[in-house]
Amino acid sequence: LLVRGLTSTRPQLRSTMRLSASLLFASAAYTPLSWDEAYPQAAKLVSQMTTEEKYSMMSGIGWTNWVLDKWWYVGNLPAVERLGIPSVNMQDAAGGFRTYWDEIIGTVTCWPSLLSMAATWDVDTMHEFSVALGQEFAGKGANTILGPSINVHRVARNGRNFEYLSGDDPFLGGKLAEQYVSGVQSQGVMTVMKHFVFNNQETNRNSEDSLVEDQAAWELYYPPFQAAVDAGVSGTMCSYNKEDGDYSCSNNRRLNEDLKGKMGFRGFVQSDWGATHATSVTSGLDMDMPMVTDPLFQPEALSQVPEKSIDEAVTRTLAAMVRMGVMNSTKCTPPACNDYFVKDVRGDHAAVALKAAKESVVLLQNEGGVLPIGAGVGSIAVIGSPAVATAYNPTHGAWDQGDYYSGGGSGHVVASDPVSPLAGLKARAKTAGIEVIESTSDDIYAAQQAAAKADIAIVVAGTTSGESQDRPNLILDNNADQLIAAVASTAKKTVVLTMIPGVVVMPWRTQVDAIATLFLGGQETGTAFAAVLFGDHGPTGRLPVMLPETEADTIDTTSDSEVTYSEGMQTSYRSPNFKAAFPFGHGLAYTNFSFSAPSAASCAQGVCVSTTITNTGAAPG
Numbered sequence: 331l332l333v334r335g336l337t338s339t340r341p342q343l344r345s346t347m348r349l350s351a352s353l354l355f356a357s358a359a360y361t362p363l364s365w366d367e368a369y370p371q372a373a374k375l376v377s378q379m380t381t382e383e384k385y386s387m388m389s390g391i392g393w394t395n396w397v398l399d400k401w402w403y404v405g406n407l408p409a410v411e412r413l414g415i416p417s418v419n420m421q422d423a424a425g426g427f428r429t430y431w432d433e434i435i436g437t438v439t440c441w442p443s444l445l446s447m448a449a450t451w452d453v454d455t456m457h458e459f460s461v462a463l464g465q466e467f468a469g470k471g472a473n474t475i476l477g478p479s480i481n482v483h484r485v486a487r488n489g490r491n492f493e494y495l496s497g498d499d500p501f502l503g504g505k506l507a508e509q510y511v512s513g514v515q516s517q518g519v520m521t522v523m524k525h526f527v528f529n530n531q532e533t534n535r536n537s538e539d540s541l542v543e544d545q546a547a548w549e550l551y552y553p554p555f556q557a558a559v560d561a562g563v564s565g566t567m568c569s570y571n572k573e574d575g576d577y578s579c580s581n582n583r584r585l586n587e588d589l590k591g592k593m594g595f596r597g598f599v600q601s602d603w604g605a606t607h608a609t610s611v612t613s614g615l616d617m618d619m620p621m622v623t624d625p626l627f628q629p630e631a632l633s634q635v636p637e638k639s640i641d642e643a644v645t646r647t648l649a650a651m652v653r654m655g656v657m658n659s660t661k662c663t664p665p666a667c668n669d670y671f672v673k674d675v676r677g678d679h680a681a682v683a684l685k686a687a688k689e690s691v692v693l694l695q696n697e698g699g700v701l702p703i704g705a706g707v708g709s710i711a712v713i714g715s716p717a718v719a720t721a722y723n724p725t726h727g728a729w730d731q732g733d734y735y736s737g738g739g740s741g742h743v744v745a746s747d748p749v750s751p752l753a754g755l756k757a758r759a760k761t762a763g764i765e766v767i768e769s770t771s772d773d774i775y776a777a778q779q780a781a782a783k784a785d786i787a788i789v790v791a792g793t794t795s796g797e798s799q800d801r802p803n804l805i806l807d808n809n810a811d812q813l814i815a816a817v818a819s820t821a822k823k824t825v826v827l828t829m830i831p832g833v834v835v836m837p838w839r840t841q842v843d844a845i846a847t848l849f850l851g852g853q854e855t856g857t858a859f860a861a862v863l864f865g866d867h868g869p870t871g872r873l874p875v876m877l878p879e880t881e882a883d884t885i886d887t888t889s890d891s892e893v894t895y896s897e898g899m900q901t902s903y904r905s906p907n908f909k910a911a912f913p914f915g916h917g918l919a920y921t922n923f924s925f926s927a928p929s930a931a932s933c934a935q936g937v938c939v940s941t942t943i944t945n946t947g948a949a950p951g
Contacts, residue, residue: 424477738796
């Protein structure tokens with residue numbers, strides 16, 4: 331066990347060698363050039379460009395009055411064919427290829443959310459997922475992915491927490507961000523880290539002013555971004571909010587001094603869509619992404635910017651393109667990309683998604699060893715409407731609504747045929763000869779009747795969230811708290827499965843025997859839950875967030891125009907005032923371990939602490 335200077339509250343990230351999809355594709359992996367190799371080539375191209383050509387690389391196209399034009403990517407820069415510069419084809423989102431049109435559904439994988447991936451605490455699994463993700467984007471003709479999303483959580487009710495790979499911890503986020511960047515970019519796809527910076531709530535996200543002291547900025551919120559920079563991330567997306575009175579995309583201190591200066595970021599900075607409020611090239615913004623006609627980065631406005639600043643902005647974008655090989659690998663120029671949009675690029679990725687989902691399941695509680703389900707269990711009752719949850723298609727409804735497989739907004743991927751918890755459990759129970767009793771109406775009386783007939787009652791509960799609004803509370807949907815308590819009062823044994831986008835409260839936890847959770851586990855949710863519950867996969871997930879005892883044990887969202895991070899470093903598990911129902915890093919196994927006396931010694935990383943861990947139980951782990 332190599333602790334590398336961590337506090338003892340953090341479990342060690344797992345890194346094990348496996349024969350995986352990422353290894354199978356290793357021979358085809360792309361190796362980026364160094365920035366020092368790419369910059370001279372980019373500068374040479376810039377020297378040959380006309381003023382109009384330079385300007386064209388500083389403002390996105392493809393939208394008409396807030397509507398994305400058909401067969402255009404979410405973000406697009408036009409090609410400069412005269413110089414052999416291809417179009418930049420950027421697509422949402424960090425956790426999967428956005429199913430913007432119905433024709434895309436069923437051609438891409440609905441992966442576990444990035445918060446779910448964080449629950450693996452496994453750099454190899456993260457890399458394997460990222461390689462597969464990059465393959466799907468490349469197969470769709472995109473040469474840029476709008477990810478990773480790596481903001482460290484502050485507000486528990488943030489509607490986008492399911493998108494954020496860091497969870498509550500900058501070290502966890504940094505280690506996983508490195509794997510995301512290297513994995514995706516091994517497929518020749520540029521990565522764009524987001525949302526820079528302090529975009530920690532959706533409430534008033536277009537206007538709120540985040541006020542953060544230096545220690546918290548550099549020690550808590552910046553480290554995942556620094557890790558991505560060090561891994562060679564190609565771009566940065568500045569956020570909607572303000573920082574210290576200036577909009578993020580006009581913030582000289584954050585973009586020029588901190589990001590491009592102290593952090594050493596050498597790629598391009600682009601706005602979030604509609605987040606530009608000034609012609610802020612000299613403040614560090616290299617590229618505007620509008621959804622309507624926006625004069626701020628059009629020729630008339632850009633002509634007032636010093637030519638040196640224009641050249642620097644365009645050079646940054648071209649350097650990233652040269653470095654990542656997209657000059658020669660870009661497959662199409664919108665809108666002549668329809669063949670790629672409808673192409674099925676999933677390959678064998680269902681197996682990768684299932685493996686990731688299984689490793690994401692966190693076993694929170696297992697009183698009396700009720701799990702895994704084994705000999706002596708003749709029947710189970712599966713209870714709750716989320717057990718038969720279907721996928722939501724925002725093309726035919728609210729754009730920011732999520733479901734129990736994928737969160738809402740720009741990060742939503744419609745699962746074409748998700749395995750529901752009931753389907754997964756029924757399929758596995760059949761192989762074991764176990765009867766399954768169903769009650770999926772959320773009716774308490776019917777649930778109790780079903781529970782009374784079974785050896786184990788499994789209540790499936792959930793909630794979801796989406797972009798543009800924060801969650802109203804941390805409670806499970808459909809009065810699930812009451813349903814769980816009622817079932818627990820009747821059942822012989824009660825197991826609760828939760829499908830959640832982040833933190834929830836569990837006031838019933840002492841009344842039930844076992845709890846397992848997935849942070850929106852994607853298309854293979856039901857199969858993953860079944861594999862863990864029946865012991866086919868020993869639980870390996872660990873909490874990337876602290877689950878609080880009550881909602882009062884979290885930082886709440888605010889509608890104030892100024893959002894002062896007065897708590898400094900004391901968010902989540904770092905706060906002495908917050909009580910945990912289940913602490914950050916918690917996760918049980920089906921076996922027991924013993925630890926030898928630890929020893930500490932100096933090493934290249936600082937101080938290394940070593941101990942011998944022995945599996946003393948009857949199950950693998």
